[in-house]
Structures are given as C-alpha cells and as structure tokens.
Amino acid sequence: xxxxxxxxxxxxxxxxxxxxxxxxxxxxxxxxxxxxxxxxxxxxxxxxxxxxxxxxxxxxxxxxxxxxxxxxxxxxxxxxxxxxxxxxxxxxxxxxxxxxxxxxxxxxxxxxxxxxxxxxxxxxxxxxxxxxxxxxxxxxxxxxxxxxxxxxxxxxxxxxxxxxxxxxxxxxxxxxxxxxxxxxxxxxxxxxxxxxxxxxxxxxxxxxxxxxxxxxxxxxxxxxxxxxxxxxxxxxxxxxxxxxxxxxxxxxxxxxxxxxxxxxxxxxxxxxxxxxxxxxxxxxxxxxxxxxxxxxxxxxxxxxxxxxxxxxxxxxxxxxxxxxxxxxxxxxxxxxxxxxxxxxxxxxxxxxxxxxxxxxxxxxxxxxxxxxxxxxxxxxxxxxxxxxxxxxxxxxxxxxxxxxxxxxxxxxxxxxxxxxxxxxxxxxxxxxxxxxxxxxxxxxxxxxxxxxxxxxxxxxxxxxxxxxxxxxxxxxxxxxxxxxxxxxxxxxxxxxxxxxxxxxxxxxxxxxxxxxxxxxxxxxxxxxxxxxxxxxxxxxxxxxxxxxxxxxxxxxxxxxxxxxxxxxxxxxxxxxxxxxxxxxxxxxxxxxxxxxxxxxxxxxxxxxxxxxxxxxxxxxxxxxxxxxxxxxxxxxxxxxxxxxxxxxxxxxxxxxxxxxxxxxxxxxxxxxxxxxxxxxxxxxxxxxxxxxxxxxxxxxxxxxxxxxxxxxxxxxxx
Amino acid sequence: xxxxxxxxxxxxxxxxxxxxxxxxxxxxxxxxxxxxxxxxxxxxxxxxxxxxxxxxxxxxxxxxxxxxxxxxxxxxxxxxxxxxxxxxxxxxxxxxxxxxxxxxxxxxxxxxxxxxxxxxxxxxxxxxxxxxxxxxxxxxxxxxxxxxxxxxxxxxxxxxxxxxxxxxxxxxxxxxxxxxxxxxxxxxxxxxxxxxxxxxxxxxxxxxxxxxxxxxxxxxx
Numbered sequence: 001x002x003x004x005x006x007x008x009x010x011x012x013x014x015x016x017x018x019x020x021x022x023x024x025x026x027x028x029x030x031x032x033x034x035x036x037x038x039x040x041x042x043x044x045x046x047x048x049x050x051x052x053x054x055x056x057x058x059x060x061x062x063x064x065x066x067x068x069x070x071x072x073x074x075x076x077x078x079x080x081x082x083x084x085x086x087x088x089x090x091x092x093x094x095x096x097x098x099x100x101x102x103x104x105x106x107x108x109x110x111x112x113x114x115x116x117x118x119x120x121x122x123x124x125x126x127x128x129x130x131x132x133x134x135x136x137x138x139x140x141x142x143x144x145x146x147x148x149x150x151x152x153x154x155x156x157x158x159x160x161x162x163x164x165x166x167x168x169x170x171x172x173x174x175x176x177x178x179x180x181x182x183x184x185x186x187x188x189x190x191x192x193x194x195x196x197x198x199x200x201x202x203x204x205x206x207x208x209x210x211x212x213x214x215x216x217x218x219x220x221x222x223x224x225x226x227x228x229x230x231x232x233x234x235x236x237x238x239x240x241x242x243x244x245x246x247x248x249x250x251x252x253x254x255x256x257x258x259x260x261x262x263x264x265x266x267x268x269x270x271x272x273x274x275x276x277x278x279x280x281x282x283x284x285x286x287x288x289x290x291x292x293x294x295x296x297x298x299x300x301x302x303x304x305x306x307x308x309x310x311x312x313x314x315x316x317x318x319x320x321x322x323x324x325x326x327x328x329x330x331x332x333x334x335x336x337x338x339x340x341x342x343x344x345x346x347x348x349x350x351x352x353x354x355x356x357x358x359x360x361x362x363x364x365x366x367x368x369x370x371x372x373x374x375x376x377x378x379x380x381x382x383x384x385x386x387x388x389x390x391x392x393x394x395x396x397x398x399x400x401x402x403x404x405x406x407x408x409x410x411x412x413x414x415x416x417x418x419x420x421x422x423x424x425x426x427x428x429x430x431x432x433x434x435x436x437x438x439x440x441x442x443x444x445x446x447x448x449x450x451x452x453x454x455x456x457x458x459x460x461x462x463x464x465x466x467x468x469x470x471x472x473x474x475x476x477x478x479x480x481x482x483x484x485x486x487x488x489x490x491x492x493x494x495x496x497x498x499x500x501x502x503x504x505x506x507x508x509x510x511x512x513x514x515x516x517x518x519x520x521x522x523x524x525x526x527x528x529x530x531x532x533x534x535x536x537x538x539x540x541x542x543x544x545x546x547x548x549x550x551x552x553x554x555x556x557x558x559x560x561x562x563x564x565x566x567x568x569x570x571x572x573x574x575x576x577x578x579x580x581x582x583x584x585x586x587x588x589x590x591x592x593x594x595x596x597x598x599x600x601x602x603x604x605x606x607x608x609x610x611x612x613x614x615x616x617x618x619x620x621x622x623x624x625x626x627x628x629x630x631x632x633x634x635x636x637x638x639x640x641x642x643x644x645x646x647x648x649x650x651x652x653x654x655x656x657x658x659x660x661x662x663x664x665x666x667x668x669x670x671x672x673x674x675x676x677x678x679x680x681x682x683x684x685x686x687x688x689x690x691x692x693x694x695x696x697x698x699x700x701x702x703x704x705x706x707x708x709x710x711x712x713x714x715x716x717x718x
Numbered sequence: 719x720x721x722x723x724x725x726x727x728x729x730x731x732x733x734x735x736x737x738x739x740x741x742x743x744x745x746x747x748x749x750x751x752x753x754x755x756x757x758x759x760x761x762x763x764x765x766x767x768x769x770x771x772x773x774x775x776x777x778x779x780x781x782x783x784x785x786x787x788x789x790x791x792x793x794x795x796x797x798x799x800x801x802x803x804x805x806x807x808x809x810x811x812x813x814x815x816x817x818x819x820x821x822x823x824x825x826x827x828x829x830x831x832x833x834x835x836x837x838x839x840x841x842x843x844x845x846x847x848x849x850x851x852x853x854x855x856x857x858x859x860x861x862x863x864x865x866x867x868x869x870x871x872x873x874x875x876x877x878x879x880x881x882x883x884x885x886x887x888x889x890x891x892x893x894x895x896x897x898x899x900x901x902x903x904x905x906x907x908x909x910x911x912x913x914x915x916x917x918x919x920x921x922x923x924x925x926x927x928x929x930x931x932x933x934x935x936x937x938x939x
Contacts, residue, residue, distance in 0.1 A: 028867035029859055031875030034810025034850035041809035105793055176814045176876040176910050226876030227910050259816055447873030447911050610870045617912030642815035650914040651901035
C-alpha cells in the first residue's frame with residue numbers, strides 16, 4: 001500500500017492469527033436457536049397492528065375515500081389516509097389508507113370496510129415489445145455512448161460479426177422478512193423505531209424530516225434483518241404513516257408488509273432487453289459493439305445498463321431507452337445493473353465465439369485485457385481456476401451436445417466486476433480495567449457477517465480470542481456508520497475497527513510498559529498476553545495488563561476513511577455453470593456452479609465463502625425461476641406469492657464450488673467488499689451453458705421449460 | 719382471509735416427504751385434501767372432538783406450547799402461528815409466505831412437522847405444540863442448531879428457525895440420510911440468501927452427531 005510503516009496497517013501474513021481463517025459467525029447461535037429478534041418479532045406492551053389498503057389498479061386517480069365505517073369498527077384505534085382524492089396512483093399495490101387496531105384481524109376487517117372510488121387511466125405493465133411501447137409515448141432515451149467507430153470496424157472484411165437479441169425480465173427482491181417498522185413515541189417530540197433496514201444510522205434522519213422532529217430524538221434499532229438485498233434503505237411511505245398512527249393512537253404500532261404487498265411494491269430489479277451486434281477478428285479479438293437496449297424500472301427511469309460489460313471493446317456504440325411502466329418502483333438489487341449487463345453481454349460474446357468456432361472461455365481469456373483498471377491478469381488467473389474447478393476441458397464441447405438421448409449437457413462462462421470500497425464508518429472501542437472489550441458501531445449485519453468481521457479485527461489487533469470482544473451494532477445511538485449497500489460495509493467497519501483497536505491497544509501498552517521494563521513500542525499483544533517483541537519471558541496476561549489502567553477505561557474512536565489505506569476498490573470474478581437440459585420437457589437442471597472471486601484481504605474466509613455460495617444459489621434462482629409476471633388485462637402482478645414467484649429450493653442448486661483468490665497480489669490490496677459481485681455472472685453463465693447444451697440460444701431469462709422448448713422449436717445456430 | 723384447514727402437514731412419515739415442486743405439480747394452488755389426508759387425520763379427529771360452532775367472536779382456547787399450558791381468548795380464524803407470535807410472544811417461528819409454501823413457520827404438533835401459518839389455533843387444542851424455543855432451553859444448542867452454526871448454514875437467519883425445525887423432524891425419520899434424501903426431504907423450506915450449501919452439510923453432520931450421542935447414551939445407560 002502507498003503508506004509504509006503506518007501503525008494501522010494490517011498485520012503481515014505471518015502475524016495474522018484470525019484474519020483470513022474460517023471463523024463461525026458470532027451471532028450464529030442466536031439465529032439458529034430462533035432467539036434472534038427481528039423487527040417482525042418485536043412485541044411492545046399495548047402495541048397495535050397496522051394494515052394497509054392498497055390500490056387494486058395499476059393506474060388510477062382517486063376520486064373519493066370513505067373511512068367512516070372503518071373508524072367505528074371494534075378494536076380500531078386510528079385511521080390514516082395516505083393518498084386521498086386527487087392523487088394519481090402509478091402502480092397496483094400503492095398505499096391508500098393505513099389503519100391501526102388492537103389485533104391483526106381487527107385491522108384487516110377495518111381495511112375491508114374502507115371505501116375508495118377510482119377513475120381508471122390507461123396503463124402499461126409489459127415492456128418486452130419495444131416498438132409498441134415506443135408508440136405509446138412511454139419511452140425516455142438516455143444519453144448515447146460512442147467510443148471509436150463501430151460502423152467502420154464492422155465494415156472491415158477481416159471482422160466477423162454476430163447479431164443477437166437477449167433479455168432479462170423484471171424480478172423482485174422477495175426479502176423473507178418484509179419491509180416495515182414498529183414505531184413508538186417515547187416523548188412528545190421523540191420516537192423509537194424498530195426498522196427492518198440496511199441503514200440503521202440513516203433512518204432516523206428520514207423519520208425526523210418527515211415528522212418535523214429533531215433527528216437526535218429518533219432512535220432506530222435493527223439488531224437483525226431478514227434480508228434486504230438493496231431494497232431496504234428507505235423509511236418508506238408506510239414508515240411515516242405507521243409513525244403518524246402511533247402518534248394518533250398514543251400507542252406503539254407495528255406494520256410490516258403482507259407477502260403480496262412485499263412482492264408487488266417493495267422491490268423490483270429493472271429489466272433489460274437488447275438488440276446487439278458484436279464483432280471480432282478471426283482470432284477472436286473483439287473490435288466492435290453496437291447495442292440498442294431498453295428496459296423498465298417502473299414509473300421513473302432506472303439505471304443505464306453498463307454494456308458491453310467488463311470488456312471495453314475499442315469501438316462501441318450504446319443506446320439505452322427507459323420504458324416507463326406501471327409495474328411498481330425499482331429498487332437497488334444486489335449489484336444494481338450488473339447482472340443484467342452480464343446477461344446481455346457475455347451471451348452475445350458467447351454466440352460470437354460459437355460462430356468463430358472458438359472455446360468461449362478461451363475467447364474471454366484472449367480479450368481479458370480489455371477489462372478496465374488493468375484487471376486482465378486477474379481475470380486470466382480466475383478463468384484458469386474456474387476452468388479447473390468446472391473440469392472445463394472434460395465437459396465443454398462445441399455448440400450442441402452430440403450425445404444420443406434427450407438429456408443434453410453444456411457448460412457456460414461469464415465474468416464480472418464490482419467496486420466495493422469501504423464506506424464511512426465510526427467505531428468506538430472500550431476496554432475496561434477488568435479486560436472486557438466492546439466495539440460499538442451504528443452499522444447492521446445483513447447476514448453477510450458484519451458482526452463477526454468487527455469482532456475478528458478487534459480481537460486480532462488486541463491479541464485476544466474472538467469471543468473476548470462484544471460487538472454492539474444495530475442501534476442508531478452507536479457511532480454513525482454507512483448504509484449497507486454497494487458491498488461497502490466490510491471495508492468500512494474493518495478499517496474503523498482496526499484504527500480504534502490499534503489506538504486502544506497503544507494505551508494499554510503504555511500502561512504496562514513501565515512494569516515490564518520494556519518500551520511500549522517494543523510490546524505486542526498476542527495470544528491473550530502483552531509481551532516483549534521476541535521475548536516471551538517478559539509478558540503479562542491481558543487481564544493483568546488491563547488492571548494497570550487503574551479505574552480508567554480506555555475509549556477510542558476509529559474512522560473510515562482515515563490514516564493509512566486499509567482497503568481499496570475494484571474486484572473481478574468468474575462464474576461457470578454446468579447444466580443438463582431435457583429437450584423433451586424443456587427442464588434445465590443444474591449439475592454444478594462455480595464461483596471464482598477476488599476481494600482483496602479476506603477477514604473471515606468462512607462467511608466470505610458463504611457469500612459466494614449464496615450468490616450462486618441466488619443466481620440459479622433468477623436464472624431458472626424468477627420473473628415478476630404482469631397481467632396486461634388487469635395491470636396486476638400475477639404471482640405476488642411464494643408458490644408462483646418461485647425461488648430456488650435446496651434440490652435445485654446442484655454441486656457448488658467456490659474459490660477465493662487470496663495471497664500475494666490480492667491481500668496487499670486491503671479489504672474490498674464481496675456481497676454483490678459473485679451474484680452477477682450466474683445468469684449469463686447459465687444462459688451460455690444452456691446454449692452449449694442444446695445448440696440454440698434461449699434469448700430471455702429465466703430458463704423455464706416453455707422458453708427452452710420455444711427456442712428448440714425455432715431452432716437456429718447449431 | 720379465510721385460512722384453509724390443515725393443508726400444511728407436510729412430511730409423510732416413513733418416506734422422503736414431498737418436494738415443494740412435486741407438490742405444486744401434483745396439486746396446483748388448491749391443494750387437494752387427498753395427498754395429505756393420512757397426515758392430517760390425527761388433528762382432524764381432534765377438531766371433530768371439539769366440534770360445534772365457534773366464533774365469529776373471541777372464544778377461549780387452550781394450547782399446550784413447549785410443555786406449558788396457555789389460555790387465550792382469540793377468534794377462531796387466528797392461526798396457530800399468529801397466536802404464538804402475536805399473543806404469546808413466541809417468535810422463533812417466522813411468518814413469511816403465510817400460505818404453506820416456504821416453511822419458515824415450521825413447528826411440531828405431536829412431534830410431527832407442520833406449517834404453523836395454516837393450522838388454526840383452535841385446531842391445535844389437545845395437541846402438544848413444540849416450537850424452536852424448546853430445543854435450546856437452558857442455553858444449550860440442539861445438535862442441529864450447532865451444526866447450522868458450524869457449517870454457516872445461515873445468513874440473514876430468517877428462514878433458519880423453520881429450517882432447523884424441519885431438519886430436526888426430518889432426522890426423526892431419516893437416521894442416516896444421503897444427500898439426495900436431504901434435498902428431497904427439505905424441499906418444503908425456502909431460503910432467500912442461499913444457505914443450502916451449509917444446510918446440506920449441517921444435516922449430514924447432525925445426523926452423525928445425534929446417532930453417536932444416541933449410541934453413546936445407550937452404552938452409558
């Protein structure tokens with residue numbers, strides 16, 4: 001790293017006792033035993049239950065709302081009109097009225113008693129047919145990207161080109177714990193919220209602004225969160241109405257979305273469809289790309305898909321058009337825009353490789369140096385590793401499995417990138433004279449292992465076992481920490497915890513130096529002791545050392561960013577899928593999924609690998625099953641439940657192989673985020689594997705039997 | 719919404735149970751009683767014993783939960799899951815799909831796994847309800863819970879209690895399961911974070927630990 005001999009630097013490889021090893025998550029027992037309390041589990045004395053009346057129509061104007069009957073019903077304590085007459089509703093499931101009642105049943109009855117009149121307006125809920133959408137005046141073009149001269153490059157007689165169409169539909173987050181809050185007023189201008197949120201330190205400001213109360217009067221608590229995946233950064237409209245109902249009723253109110261609302265309104269990943277032309281020299285060197293892309297993220301423009309993805313093809317033109325629809329608002333979904341970009345790029349490159357009679361893995365290898373930030377070398381190492389783990393040379397074959405029978409096997413590959421620089425973080429370390437150590441951060445653990453990472457860093461620095469550190473997160477009263485998005489948490493909390501721990505240790509060393517007769521800078525903390533460097537005979541136990549602090553506890557504050565670079569940004573990764581396709585039924589079965597991933601210095605190898613396993617599984621899920629199906633007749637989501645919005649089950653995922661790139665060349669980059677990148681490649685890799693198996697491209701994800709059979713019937717490039 | 723009666727009994731005794739996808743394939747949304755008739759017999763019988771019109775208002779209900787007797791006044795439409803979570807602050811079982819798809823609310827009724835979201839509390843009267851809280855009393859983790867910790871079979875942890883309960887029930891009828899058995903037998907529970915890799919290992923480990931403990935116990939006894 002840039003600065004040398006900085007006191008905060010990560011320990012050298014030989015001096016690491018915990019960092020980089022496999023350590024079980026410290027909140028594992030609380031979760032496995034069911035004792036971890038999530039927002040949905042909070043029950044306060046006298047608490048009321050909220051329920052919401054939601055629009056049954058995709059696009060309407062509200063003309064009348066009558067809550068009088070609901071207000072008189074038994075058990076009903078407060079009723080709030082969230083959107084009243086004159087308001088235009090842009091998606092089915094949008095909030096209209098929320099009620100608070102003594103029981104969920106009473107609240108449900110009250111919602112049913114509310115009468116609303118609507119004026120119907122035209123709606124659009126499907127965007128796959130671009131030309132039709134254009135004519136409906138529902139499009140908004142984004143700025144065009146033009147690098148080099150694609151037309152000229154395609155015109156070169158030495159260039160072979162391929163034109164294809166690909167797509168990936170809207171899907172939803174389907175967090176198992178729905179969005180929502182429990183809100184109680186603890187004073188005339190003060191509230192406490194229990195919120196299912198990815199931003200414990202950010203939510204108080206949102207409530208404060210909306211309720212016109214001081215932000216310091218809002219405490220937000222989220223000890224455990226049942227999934228977020230990018231969809232839980234906001235207080236949301238229902239958060240505000242829940243707080244208002246609690247004020248009206250003078251009692252705490254709990255409102256978390258029912259499952260149908262969770263799937264209809266609380267998270268969708270924008271779609272992407274593309275007509276693309278990609279060209280390479282006969283040796284496979286990519287030279288030209290031209291794409292017309294469109295997609296929807298609901299009523300407002302969503303992100304432009306970064307295509308061509310990873311590979312900065314020298315001559316490239318990209319047009320993107322947003323289709324504005326009434327499907328509900330988009331939210332960030334694990335690596336926003338990247339899974340779509342991979343599914344629209346790696347597929348086209350794969351088809352071009354087939355046309356050139358090239359092995360697609362070799363084609364990516366050949367073009368890896370087109371990756372930005374000089375990441376070509378990393379990709380080549382990762383492609384090599386992925387080839388080994390997937391037994392590529394044994395199972396890959398030219399397009400179309402020629403084996404007899406109706407089960408066809410194929411392999412596909414994709415690669416991806418992500419940033420992941422550590423966010424703003426503040427850690428307070430307290431060491432008491434009895435030796436106990438606490439780390440406090442206003443952060444949250446989405447299940448990625450944030451608590452465990454903090455404990456490992458503090459314990460490593462102080463020479464203690466992981467169990468010796470108490471980690472307190474999930475409360476906005478702890479020092480500010482950034483929201484968990486963009487894979488920024490591990491870089492943030494590990495750096496702030498390191499800095500705070502190093503400073504805290506220095507104070508302990510200073511206290512014991514005179515007694516040991518060794519200068520403080522010649523002392524180290526290791527194995528539960530403070531000892532002289534290279535002389536274990538001069539040592540004192542951690543507990544005895546802390547007693548030297550007298551009656552004073554040590555309290556230090558570490559920040560990120562701060563002195564010494566402890567992390568960086570920018571990772572690569574490769575995914576391989578190995579599938580079998582039944583050409584009679586159209587069923588795609590996963591044999592094996594491979595993830596090879598770098599993320600700089602790994603703090604906890606066990607939870608890091610879990611992120612990759614989970615990403616592969618989520619990738620199988622959106623690759624094979626997931627789609628927000630909208631009904632053109634009613635404008636509503638057809639599958640707002642978990643039997644028809646399918647997510648992968650334990651028998652659907654095949655064998656999973658994960659390899660983390662570590663050691664020289666990786667560790668010295670410091671800590672980089674990991675939660676998102678490995679989920680990017682699986683969709684594209686599965687698409688390519690299916691094409692490799694059956695000899696034709698199934699253009700759109702997810703690869704359900706109907707789509708596979710349709711592609712087989714249509715035929716195409718063999 | 720009216721809750722359908724007891725369509726949630728999900729694991730057939732003595733075989734692999736049914737996989738969620740097979741289940742949907744065979745039954746569609748409107749689950750036919752036939753598939754599950756054998757399993758529901760016991761509870762259906764109990765429901766008959768307490769037959770007579772109840773509700774629509776609140777009615778006294780007595781539940782046996784983790785060995786304790788609990789008295790409630792609730793409407794007949796209240797599910798066992800909601801009675802436990804909303805009235806008894808027993809929140810280990812989670813409400814996720816609320817219609818017998820995801821298994822997050824898996825609990826035991828008379829030692830057999832059910833989806834608590836699709837059993838009415840009044841139907842559970844006269845039966846022993848066991849929730850995940852029962853298996854870590856005194857702070858000691860059940861071997862299945864320990865296996866989940868050891869194999870990192872959890873991320874956000876929201877599906878975990880249901881999965882742990884399904885696994886405990888699964889091992890009651892599968893003492894030495896294969897990987898294929900595990901994948902079939904646990905097809906009735908869903909995870910969003912993607913923890914199946916750890917769960918597969920955890921179940922196989924717990925099967926070994928529990929068999930060893932049982933044999934050790936016999937040898938010592």
